Amino acid sequence: MEWISSLEDDCRQVGVEYIYMIFDQAAVDFSIIPILNGFPIEWHSLWQGLPEESSVRQAPLLIRFELNNRSQRLWLDDLCGEVATKSAVLMFCSLWPTPTLAGWLQKCTDGRHEGRPGLLRFYDPRLFPLLAGGLLNDEQRQQLHRPVLFWSWLDRDGAPQRLVGDGSPPVCGEDVKSIDLSDQQLEYLMCVCDANILLAQQPLAIPSFISAETLFQICYRGMQEATDKGLIMDDERDAWVCGKISEYITEKLSC
Known part of the structure; x- marks a missing residue:
């Protein structure tokens, strides 16, 4: 190998x-x-x-x-x-x-x-x-x-x-x-789980130019931001992250 x-x-x-x-x-x-x-x-x-x-x-x-x-x-x-x-x-x-x-x-x-x-x-x-x-x-x-x-x-x-x-x-x-x-570290660890669950649900059509690693990083950072903003409901958090994914896709397509 x-x-x-x-x-x-x-x-x-x-x-x-x-x-x-x-x-x-x-x-x-x-x-x-x-x-x-x-x-x-x-x-x-x-x-x-x-x-x-x-x-x-x-x-x-x-x-x-x-x-x-x-x-x-x-x-x-x-x-x-x-x-x-x-x-x-x-x-x-x-x-x-x-x-x-x-x-x-x-x-x-x-x-x-x-x-x-x-x-x-x-x-x-x-x-x-x-x-x-x-x-x-x-x-x-x-x-x-x-x-x-x-x-x-x-x-x-x-x-x-x-x-x-x-x-x-x-x-x-x-x-x-x-x-x-700490409490914050534990909350951020939970963001990993939240990101994985969201990805498993495939909420958006993801272009092939976005790698699996890049997509996860967008979702994870988005979940961290949602936590920092005090968004606690699953639908609120998912909507925030999906917005971040859409922003990334739009930015890349416009380049």
């Missing part, structure tokens, strides 16, 4: 012969744990230590693929090709020891609101760029990027995307916190 081959080259440029994947089993209709257990491969559940830890067959899994291991490398290509349209895979490069890395990312998955526990699905490639791009505050983004040299995912059009992290070495005894979301 061209995407993975490109990431393999990037890893080797920094002297790394392995790559990490977070695989979201909840995004597909099967568990990959039986296959993982057939490999001499290192993996950890990111729900370990959380109330959901017993549901390991639905959990996001941190997997370390050795790029020099032919069987692992071939399976990596096959797996990514099979789930390319499922939004199940977030790839990244890190120099951290895998157990330390797993513990850190488990804390990032432990999302909270006003101290109440929940799951922060940062590993969803549809959600990750929103969180890393501004939905999280500076401290929370720094925590997410801390162990990672670079991230990569496929967007809604199947195009590879890349984001640089921090990747500085771990510090003995370094504290990592659960990510506690």
Whole structure:
């Protein structure tokens, strides 16, 4: 797979012969744990230590693929090709020891609101760029990027995307916190759901020159604006966003 081959080259440029994947089993209709257990491969559940830890067959899994291991490398290509349209895979490069890395990312998955526990699905490639791009505050983004040299995912059009992290070495005894979301952050996360629901209903005829990723971004920003304006009824919010889509289409057609 061209995407993975490109990431393999990037890893080797920094002297790394392995790559990490977070695989979201909840995004597909099967568990990959039986296959993982057939490999001499290192993996950890990111729900370990959380109330959901017993549901390991639905959990996001941190997997370390050795790029020099032919069987692992071939399976990596096959797996990514099979789930390319499922939004199940977030790839990244890190120099951290895998157990330390797993513990850190488990804390990032432990999302909270006003101290109440929940799951922060940062590993969803549809959600990750929103969180890393501004939905999280500076401290929370720094925590997410801390162990990672670079991230990569496929967007809604199947195009590879890349984001640089921090990747500085771990510090003995370094504290990592659960990510506690503010009211506004939670409201903006709900805008993602609202945008997806609106898109599923296909309220407008969308010209082919508007990509799936662009359309989602228009809808998401529109839902944020609707929230900021205090529009709470579904029909009001949908009408506002449809207006934004129409404005975008008109602007592009007039160019």
